Amino acid sequence: MMVYGNREDGCKGPTGILSAVFCLLLLLSFLSACGKGEKNSAAEKASDTVKVDTTALLVRQISNCVRLYTTEYQYHKIVTYSDEPRIAGNLGSANFSIPTRLGERKIAIPIDVSVKAYIDFASFSQANIERSDSGIVIVLPDPQIVVTASKIDHAAVRQYIDPLRSRFSDQEMMSFARQGEDSIVSHMDKAAILASAQTGAARILLPMLHRMGYTEHKATISFRHDLTPESLQKNITVQRLQ
Known part of the structure; x- marks a missing residue:
């Protein structure tokens, strides 16, 4: 057992x-x-x-640029003016043109104008970043154009004054120079300014994107699609001649 x-x-x-x-x-x-x-x-x-x-970090880094100057242009222009006031009309079948003053005045004013284009990133936000599986798109704020310096080359000013007429005053010369400045601003090649602003911004921002793992083929930097050279006119600030 x-x-x-x-x-x-x-x-x-x-x-x-x-x-x-x-x-x-x-x-x-x-x-x-x-x-x-x-x-x-x-x-x-x-x-x-x-x-x-990553997105927030990118926004912070780009916002730190604040105002990114992308291009600068130097313009030299000679403004000319001829003062010979006349009264024109016709009498019957005959035309006439009579000077209202004896003698004439002419002036040539050389001016130098400096223009800069910049992008203001102060309001840059996540709304300016478009991310997808295919890559990343940075939509830049509209470029701003500012006339940073304007001056008259007084030593090179030339006047032709008839003995019966008075010389041009400083106020008159300033007015003519401003007209020349306005002509420069209105005839600037704004398409070239857009292109250079985009290139300048890409030169600064692409290295940031590369450090975050985006290759050049997957990173796009551009302005909004409906931005045209003509619409840049409202983004121009002029610092007037002194």
Whole structure:
């Protein structure tokens, strides 16, 4: 009887150990699966956070540029004016033109005008960034054009004054010079200014995008589609001749 009893106890021992080991392995597998799920969820959240932070970081970096000067032009113009007031009309079938004053006055005024184009990034925001699987597009704010310096070369001014007439006053010369300045501004090649502003901005911004993992083929820098050279006229600021 004792031998039989010992055999029964010997069978129960190994079976209990195997059951315990099986349960332990099952528990470990369950905990491992839960851990992986939590890691995946955390990774997804981290990935979303990185995307948001990347855009915000890019906005901050570009906004730090504040006012980015992209191009500068120097213009030299000679403004001419001839003062010979006349009265013109016709008498019957004959035309006439009579000077109202004796003598004439002529003047040539050389002026130098400096023009700069810049992009103001003060209001740059995430609305200016378009991201997709194919790459990133930076929509630049409209370029601004400012006449930064205008001056008359007084030493080179030439006047022809009839002895019966008075010389041109400083106020008159200033008025003629401003007309020349306005002519320069209205005839500027605004298409070239747009192109150079875009190129200048790309030279500054592309290295930022490259550091963030965007290749040159996946990064586009442009102005809004409906911006035309003609519409730049309202973006011109003139600092008048002094």
